[in-house]
Every structure is written in structure tokens, then in C-alpha cells.
Amino acid sequence: MRGKHRVIVSTKRLKYEFELRRNLTIIQGNSATGKTTLVDMIRDFVNNPSGTPVELICDKECYVLEGTLWKQQLSVISDCIVFIDEGNEFIRTVDFADTIQKTDNYYVIITRESLPSLPYSVEEIYGIRTSGRYGTLKQSYHEFYRIYGANTYENPIVPEIVVTEDSNSGNQFFEQVCRENQLDCESMNGKSNIFHCLNNHKNKKVLVIADGAAFGSEIDRVLQLLQERKNAALYLPESFEWMILNAGILKNSRIREILEDPSEYVESKDYFSWERFFTAVLIEQTKDTYLAYAKRKLNPAYLSVSVKKSILEQMNKIQLTGMDR
Template sequence: MKGKHRIVVSTKRQKYEFELRRNLTILRGDSATGKTTLIEMIQDHENDPLGSPVELISDKKCYVLEGALWKEQLAGITDSIVFIDEGNTFVKAEEFAGVIQNTDNYYVIVSRESLPALPYSVEEIYGIRTSGKYGTLKQIYHEFYRIYNLDETKGEIEPEAVVTEDSNSGYQFFDAVCRENGLTCETLNGKSNIFRYLKVHKNEKILVIADGAAFGSEMDRVMRLMESRKNIVLYLPESFEWLILSAGVLKNAAMEKILKNPSEYVESRNYFSWERFFTALLIEETKGTYLAYFKRNLNPVYLNESIKTAILSQMKKIKIDRKK
């Protein structure tokens, strides 16, 4: 499945309306905010479509997945939107992640806990905002490429140290830029290590660069830490590959269309996260050219002055290249 999908769930007394853009959407929030009510309404309609007082408008079939037999239920569901209420502990397991990444469904998961086994985007974490009897989804962490903690900052931020989640080409790029400018750059070899690093390193002004497309499970605890610290800057592009593509390095009109509306191109069965899609796209588009991209080893051409400057210019308000 790919594309955007609008869902309207309603009775005479209540109505929910929202749009899904990716294969993984997380619903957060305290009790009595309407999350479970939404799931119950969908299940009511699923159990008795003709006799239920619930009206469900969707271009895809909707199902509720629950209980010990979730794998058996899921085996019969394809090209559909699957809702899972909190309390179903199987969503935390690596097994669940392994099963759903090979399906062509979209998943809406209610959970107040982080789900580190799932690569969900910071942009697809929502609460439910209710106005009277009308409920819609409210984005919690805003745009995926937003620079957090900079809303009240005027001018540019100049970090004293840079850390990256990426240990491959992304790290190699930023490490080279930092060395040119007398900055330290360290790879943390995975998103789960970022929080522990930040807790220990309290004095430097640190820029954290991570893949926003899969950083959702870490956002809550990192953001809570940032509330008490003014020296952390969090930059979350979809991925390093997205950053390159957005820099216009390929000068490709078709690429501009993809970047403007990725959901229309990312097939969920093939790409568990948008990070994987942009990596595959960049590799394919540059294959056999001087720009040939490799995930593990950075092609030195990306450190050429013009290309490097184009990539860094996407990082609004952040100044790593001090020579400019």
C-alpha cells in the first residue's frame, strides 16, 4: 500500500477524521482522550457493518488486531488499515516488527510507551484533539525536518560537538566537515544510544543528527531531557540520503515530484520506513555515474565544495562549516 488515506469514523454523537500518510502511525495521549473509543467504533463497524450505528468512510478496509491470535488474524489481512489498541503487548516484540514489515498494510498503533522495535517517524506520532463531539489527530512533534529547541533562537546555531546516529556515509560526511572546522564528530551506532550519550555529556553545545523517519521511539525521552537542557540541538531529516536528494544534487525534475509527495511512491511492502526508500532511490538514481552512492562508504565526490555546500545549506540555522 502507498499514498495518503483519509478515514472518517462517526456515529450520531461522535466523529473522528484523519489522514494516514505512512505505514506506521502512533497514537499517544492520556486516558479519556478518545483513543480507545476510536478503536472500539472501528471494531463495532468491522463486526457488523450493516447493523452497526458506526459509519466508516475509507478507501481501504479497516480491521482491529488484538489478542494472542494476532498472527493468525494478520495472515488474512492485506492492503488494509490495521488498528491496534494499547494493552496488546505483542506490538513491543521484535517478532511483531518482523511480521508486519513484509505486509502491504498500514498500521495505527495506540501506545503511550515507546516501541523501539518499530521504525516509526517522529512526524507520525499523534494525539487526539477533540472539539465538542469532533475528534481529529494532532501532530505531537511537528515537521520531520524541524530543528527542535530553536523556536526562540535568532540567527545561527554553532554547535561545539556533533553526534550522529548513522555510522556509515552520513557519519563520514559530517565527520569530514567537522574535522575541516575544528569540531568533534562522533557516531553513536544507533538511535538507542543517543539518550545515554546526552545524559553523560552535559556541558557542550551538542548537535544530534538522526534519521527522523525512524526516530519516533526515542523522541519522548530525548525531548524530556531537552526540556531541562539548553545545550542540545536535534536535527531530524528523513535520512542522510533524503538530505542529499533535497539538496538538488541530481538536478532531476522527477525527483522533485517524489520529494514533494513521498507517500505516493513509498510502497509499504517494500520499504518498512521512508529511510530505506530514500536510500534505495539515491543508490538507483546515481548508479554508474560519478555520483554513485554507497551506504557504507562515502563517495568522496560528496565532499566536493559545491556538493557539500548544497547539502549543508538544507540545515537551516545550523552552522557547521565555519569557513562560510
């Protein structure tokens, strides 16, 4: 499945209307905010479409996945939108993550806990806000980076240390930039280690760079920690590969079309997260050129002055070069 899909679920008293654009959407929030009611209404419609007051409008079929037989249920569901209410323990398992990775469905998961096995985007975590009789989804985390305490994102960020999520090409790029500008750079070898790294650098100005496309499971506890800090910032592009594609280095009209609306191009069965998709696009579009990209080892061409400048210019208000510290 690909593209954006609008879902409208309603009775005479209630109405939910929202749009899904990725294969993984997370709904969070406290009790009594309407999360379970939404799933109950969908279940009523699926089980008895002609005998329920619920109306469901969507261009894709919708299902509710639940219980110990979830895997058997899922085996016959294809090209659909699957809703899962909180309380289903299987959503936290690696087995569940491995299973849905091989499907072509979109998943809407209600949970108040983080799900580290799933690569969901910080932009696809929602709460339900009720306005009058109508329930709508609003984004909870919608910015690529946030600055707390005395700083705001309107002021320049001048870090002393840059922390990256992994040790691949993105880290190698920022490691070189930091070396040239007398900055420390550390790789965390995984997003789950970023929280602990921030705790270890309480007295330094820290900039964390991570893939927003898959950082959803860590965003809550990291943001809570940053609220207590005046010297740390979080920058969340979709991925390093997205930064390269978005930098305008590749003069390619198709890339611009993809970036304007990635959901129309990301096939969920092929790419479990957008980060994987952008990596595949970059590798394909630079193949057999001087900018040939590899995930594991950075092509030195990306460290040339002009290319490096184009990539760094996207980091609005973040100053890594050319300033005394």
C-alpha cells in the same frame, strides 16, 4: 499499499477524521482522550456493519488486530488499514515488527510507550484533540529539530560537538565537515544510544543529527532531556539520503516529484521506513555516475566543495562551517 488514505469514523454523536500517509502511525495521549473509543467504533463497524450506528468511510478496508491470535488474524489481512489498541503486548515484540514488515498494510498503533522495534517517523506520532463533538488527530512532533531553554530555532546553532546516529555515509560526511572546522564528531551506532550520549556531554554545545523517518521511538525521552538543556539541539531530516536528494545536486525532475509527495511512491511492503526508500532512490538515480552512492562507504564526490555546500545549506540556522568558536 502506498499513498494517503483518509479515514472517517462517526456516529451521530462522535466523529473522527484523519489522514494516514505512512505505513506506521502512532497515537499517544493520556486516558479519556478518545483513543480506545476510536478503536471500539472501528471494531463495531467491522463486526456488524449493517447493525451498528457507526459509519466508516475509507478507500481501504479497516480491521482491528488484537489478542493472542494476532498473527493468524494478520495472515489473512492484505492491503488494509490495521488498528491496534494499547494493552496488546505483542506490539512491543521483535516478532511483531518482523511480521508486519512483510505485509502491505498500514498500521495505526495506540500506545503510551515507545516501540523501539518499529522504525516510525517523528512526524507520524499523534494525539487526539477533541473540538466540540469532533475528534481529530493533531501532530505532536512536527518539526525536524527543536531548541529549548534560552535558545530558539530562530537563532543560529553553533555546536562544539556533532553526534550522528550511525557510522554509515551520513556520519562519514559530517565527520569530515567537523574535521575541517575543528569540531568533534561522534557516531552513536544506533538511535537508542543518543539519549545516553546527551547525558555524557552536559557541558558542551551538542547538535544531534538523526533520521527523523525512524526516530519516533526515541523522540519523547530525548525531547524531555533537551527541555532541561540550554546547549543542545536536535536536527531530524528524513535521512541523510533525503538531504542529498533534496539538495538539488541531481538535476532530475522525477526526484523533485517524489520529494513533493513521497507517500505516493513508497510501497509499504517494499520499504518498512521512508529512510530505506530514499536510500534506494538515491542508489538507483546515481548508479553509474560520479555520484554513485553507497550506504556503507561515502563516495568522496559528496565531499567536493560544491556538493558539500549544497547539502549543508539545507540545515537552516545550523552553523557548522566558517565561524570562530
